[in-house]
Amino acid sequence: MARTPSCDKSGLRKGTWTAEEDRKLIAYVTRYGCWNWRQLPKFAGLARCGKSCRLRWLNYLRPDIKRGHFTQEEEEIIIRMHKNLGNRWSIIAAELPGRTDNEVKNHWHTSLKRRVQQNEEAKVSNSKNEGPTSGNGIGSLQVTPPATSQISDSTGALSPFSSSSEFSCISSDLNTTSSSNEKLVFEDDFDFLDAFAEHVNEKFWSELQIDANGALQNQDTTQILDACALSPNQSSSQSLALDNALGNFLDANTDPTIDNFWGQPYVTDTSFAAESEYFSIGYDADLWSQSDLYDEPFCLF
């Protein structure tokens, strides 16, 4: 279901995202947020256009994405709203927590559209046979019940990054989530990344609560991420080092089998981040304040 990787004339990659690219994007957005999609790939060490990064994050990598089978209730909402609004996919998707406009749109074109058309045809046929009183309106639209396999997975098949029900009970309070009791001390930038990678299979996302717009709800977390954010004013050598680190840090620390890594629920623990000395050591406030790009508060995701 993926495209063959390719490369366009400008040297930017197109097509299927590799696991390594995903990890780079996740690591970068997780840590620094999406301060500027166009600039992001450069700092994240990705040979992708910003648009592609944004799309990949919003439609696939975001932690609150719900993937897999649409429930009957979700399908009814889509059908009803499409009837009223037409192809306003983003608005329709907004009514379906965890669903993206792209996914809703795809589901409509591949499944619901045909089903609704058949239903309409059936109604027309019935009306011819039974007269004008047979129509019941939108609410009567027949929605095919989910298959047995779908029923057995009543929570919906979630993305590799949200594949457990843990997301439905995310706690955002870093002060109360130090369950891991781990206090890690980071000696430099890359140790943070290494530590991040060590926890990437555990409970990372469980510490973050993200609203419908993808914004962090926990102020403490936002402040932390503000403080550790990387300035584009870094020297080129710093940027280069960062690129290398971002490209390799997870490889060096995560599960050796990529398939296994991506098959795991994307949940890890960030409580260590809140307690780390890294955030008070690695942040140059003066340098930071010089950057016009960062005048606005960070918006993670």
Place this chain on the structure above:
DNA sequence: AACCGTCACAACCGCATGCGA
């Protein structure tokens, strides 16, 4: 086993919109 048509969906593209200078 090979071929072919269809399905599902990730990803791309172009246009629209919002916003700050």
Place this chain on the structure above:
DNA sequence: CTCGCATGCGGTTGTGACGGT
């Protein structure tokens, strides 16, 4: 008001999977 840039949105395409013949 205009312009340029960043982001959002919806249409469309490309590709692997899968089932039927």
